[in-house]
Amino acid sequence: MSKRVGMEVSIAVSEAVKLADVDIVAAYPITPQTHIVEHLSELVADGDLDAEFVCVESEHSAMSAVVGSSAAGARSFTATASQGLALMHEILFIASSMRLPIVMVVANRALSSPLSIWNDHSDIMASRDCGWIQYFVENGQESFDHVLIAFRVAEDPAVSLPAIINLDGFVLSHVIEPHILLDEEEVARYLPPFRPVSRLDPDHPVTMGDFATPEFYLEVKKAQEAALRDSRAVIDRGWKEFAELTGRQYQAVETYKADGAEVLLLAMGALGETASVAIDRMRERGLSVGLVKLRLWRPFPAEDLRQALGDARKIVVLDRAISFGAATNPVAAEVAGLLYDAEPRPRIFNMVIGLGGRDVRVEDFEAILEKALGEDSAPGPVGEYELIGVRE
Amino acid sequence: MTSKEKTWTWRDIPVGAVVEEPGNASEYLTGGWRSERPVFTPDHCVQCGLCYVYCPDAAIVMTREGYPDIRLDYCKGCGICARECFMSTFGLSCFEMVDEEEFR
Amino acid sequence: MENFNVFVPRLLDAREYFSAGHRACQGCGETVAIRQILKAVGRNMILVNATGCSEIFSSPFPQTAWHIPWIHVAFENSAAVASGVEAALKTLERKGRLPKREICVMAIAGDGATADIGFQALSGAMERGHNMVYVCLDNEAYMNTGIQRSSSTPFGAMTTTSPPGRLSKGQKTWKKNLPEIMAAHDIPYVATLSPSYPFDLVRKVKRAVEVEGPAYLHVLAVCPTGWRSPTAETIRLGRLAAESGVFPLYEVDHGRYTINLDPGELRPLKDYLGIQGRFRHLKPEDLEYIEERVQANFEKLRGKARMTAREDRKDRKKTGRPRPRQVKKAARSKK
Structure with missing residues (x-):
């Protein structure tokens, strides 16, 4: 049964990650994303979420680790902000080109210098062309819902692309709002288990992340761009079926x-x-x-x-x-x-x-x-x- | 690559440009890089297999009888087999590097 | 495992996991190492490759030289990607989504990708204790981009960014000691190896796979293109590096140092440097300086081996755990 509870938006996001039964979280602390990953650490530490929390040594490695885990077939999540997103920049493009359905929450924050921990969209706008599906959410409920929606869409074999959920740092991430949470059964109906299009598997060895000469690069990029554009139909379906489940209808x-x-x-x-x-x-x-x-x-x-x-x-x-x-x-x-x-x-x-x-x-x-x-x-x-x- | 792949449109690109056929680089022949060819003299061979172990190009396979068989389609002519042959210690290397021009 | 009946390849898997048709240079030492390493591990592995020569010459889309699952992401992050792969296998097996089985997660990277740009990711992965094997294929410069110096380039070597000139003798700094830095991470297993010694290499790779937790393997990958050496001399150069003490073959197994090849008196350095064009500009006094430092470093290593051997004897009385095989005085190669 759905229930309405007051909680910090970051905590609600973590609860959604838990409900998605994520396998891997790799993250590095950065304000104002910290409450999300702290709560996820607790959920893993208490056994409420059966996942590995990889405490990496940088955001660059956080993104690299989830690229690895997603390629190995694990549902993978990370969160960051600002300088952290900037440090991930290089790997963002690779994750989308390799078509790995990672979901990331960005608690939007200004870029240095001068150092500012407060909210704006400088971070994501500097990475806007990274090839990820990108949502902007307005409140806690949308944040919670979109973790589930994002996984559902990203992992659809016709899409197989990563997704960023942008939520404004502090002004959204740190406020306490009422949330209607879903239960496991509802989530199970909405979000099927992750079945990767291809996976690192000794029984079916594939080569991922190869290099391409000018003879092929263009076609590979066109295929990637087409996949991102075509994902729109799946996003709409994801929202529609989410509305059927919860009554909450989202639109682009x-x-x-x-x-x-x-x-x-x-x-x-x-x-x-x-x-x-x-x-x-x-x-x-x-x-x-x-x-x-x-x-x-x-x-x-x-x-x-x-x-x-x-x-x-x-x-x-x-x-x-x-x-x-x-x-x-x-x-x-x-x-x-x-x-x-x-x-x-x-x-x-x-x-x-x-x-x-x-x-x-x-x-x-x-x-x-x-x-x-x-x-x-x-x-x-x-x-x-x-x-x-x-x-x- | 085969001619089929050369005509691939963007719609034919596998998701994430994954290569699904293991080891298909063997379709690409590197033998043309060679300026010297190793010529094998079986009389000297003690079947030590060093040439096989040290070949950078996996261009030497061992026959059932335990002798090296050079796949000239791949041999780049580095000369490691001739240099490292166990018998070369006695000046009797199983391989002699011969100028490729002599085979034209 | 299908084996040959002849004596050298006897210990090697007859299957080829790195296919012919790859685009490595003639006489590439890195490729010899890769072939031997893959044969030592076998098919149950996932390989993460940093950007570099081996990545480029093996994976020109739509072709691949690999017969094992392989992923390349970027230059500096193979250790982090491998961390993710390892964590994924662990979780998916625990959750029953994948059958439980022993799969070796291995990262391979060049010296630049290890000692320079990927140093942080490597240190992080080792510290976190992932059950993985990290292999540095050290050809002592950025060969893929055209032989630029790295922190792993040896003193005096000519590279395109450490050229000898009126004011320069080539590389100004001493080679960064990666194996020791990894040993300082207190990981279960660290070893140096060379494809010129295939038995030693295979044994160490198997040991690295077998230990629980991270293992670091540092491989000397002779590069005829960058070292300006004859292609046929690749394997011999590996031997000369070990015999002259420039690249000592040793291992650190749970903190215990063993020198696997101690020639007693080190081979003269000029035997090793003399056949490489990258050292051609050095003067006798430069060689003398290098030789002194190489000797001192080797002595330091012997000291560590003696010290841990003492500790080991004490320990063994308690635990009965055998030490890794030690090769005593190796005969100097005749060639």
Whole structure:
């Protein structure tokens, strides 16, 4: 029976990993991921989770170890953040190219220097092209659910790709929220045992991670890219069947009071909840604003987003990372590219917000949206953006 | 690789570019690298097998009778077999390295 | 195991686990080592290969030279990948998802991948006590990228990044002593080996597989391309390295040192260095300096062997555990 319990989001994530009956956890401590792996260590130490916890000496080795364990046929999990993700960077690409369905939680945190342990999306945006399925979750329940969903999708033989669940460090990872947990029987119905497409097995020796000449590299990459794009159908099925089991329906793109809005705010991750409060307040004041939330980052849900953004004349795109020296910031770049041929083309306001844990309040969203409401809707230069809250 | 693989489209690539056929590198012949060929004189052979053990290219197989058989398709002509032959201690190596030109 | 009836290959598995058709250079010592090691282990193994010569020349997609399950991930992480493989087998067997069986998890990596870029991952894996065998195939430089120096390059050697010049004698630093660093990790088994001594190599590999916990094997892999030596001299160079004391053959079994080849008086260094182009620029006084240090190091090793032998005698009275086989004075090779 499903029950509702209050617990820290990191603990709920660990409980989901336990319910997934993961075989291998390899992790290295980094704030704010620590509560996840600490709780997993306890679960292993108490025998509540029959797994090996490999206490590696770096994140690079954490990712390397789960590549090894996944290749050997074990359901494998790790978690990291910030510098840790940056240290894994090299192996992230290899894990996806080798098509190993590892699941990783990234408790999103700013990158050094200066050192900052607080939340933004600089870490994942620096690794966004690593070929993993990438989700952004908004609250504890989504975090818990997506551990199970991520394994289910990643391990599907038609997909066989790793997945990252991005959850905002501290503002989500360390808060206590009510969670509806699943029981083992429910999980067993949803998540079948891991059957790898190929496995390191002396009875059927295979060669994994070979090298390719220019004659083959291109085809291998095309096959990988096609697999990531095609995973979308399996992701949708994973969400649909999860809804049938729990009643909680997830979508790649979600809208909130977006119908007919003049200005739409596009947000990812935990900011969505704060933003929705701002939308409520402004709607009460009769202002034509709405919210679009991007839950799936890779494969990029282009069609869903195009539909969700609909006829809005002005779109405020929130970025939580700077793409230094680039034409525009990561999320805005995707949206601008997507709407290049939209008729009429909406105006995009790019706002970089909450860097390095800078507080983001409901009033900040209200101010941003009010400003957009007052502006002309003729498309302006995409590269302009505002760094919200910076002292000039 | 076979000609079949050369025409592989991206759809034919195995998941993760795994190679499923063990040891299929043997389809690739390295004998053409050779500039000197080991020529075997069975009269000297005491069946020590050192040539087999020390061959970097697994180009020497041992016959049922215990004599080395050089697979020239693979031999790169390094000369280790001739140098390491037990009988070479007595100046009677079973192998003589002969310029490949002489076989053309 | 199918064996030959003749005398040298008698101890070797007749099956070939590393196929002909691989793209190694002529006279590659690393390949001889790989062939012998795989024959010593047999088919029940999983091999993790670091980036390097052996990885590149064995796995050009869609071909492979390997007859055993093999994985390559990156340059610096073979020990970490092997940790994951080992932990996976352990868990899956415990949970009944895989039948229980003895599978050797082995990592192989070059000296750069071991002593330099992969040093941290190796130390971590050894410290954690995974039941695995880590093999360093030491050809004393980054051969795959074009003979650049590593911390395992011997003093005085010419490489493309330690060239001799008006101000340089080649490699400025002394070779990093990896086997001793591994021994300091207090792992059950550490050994140095050379494919020039196949019996010794096979015995040590089998011992490494058999001990519970991590084992570290350091193999001298002669590289004619990088050492500028005649390809036919590969095996002989391995012998000369051992006889001259440059690469002592020894093992550390549960802390007990045994020198497996002690020629008594070390062979003159010039016998070994003289046939390698990479030392050609050295002057007699440089050779003298190297010889002195090699001698001193060998003496230090003898000291460790004597010391642990004393301890061992005491211990053996209590436990009755035999020591590893010791080869006493080896005859100097005639060639």
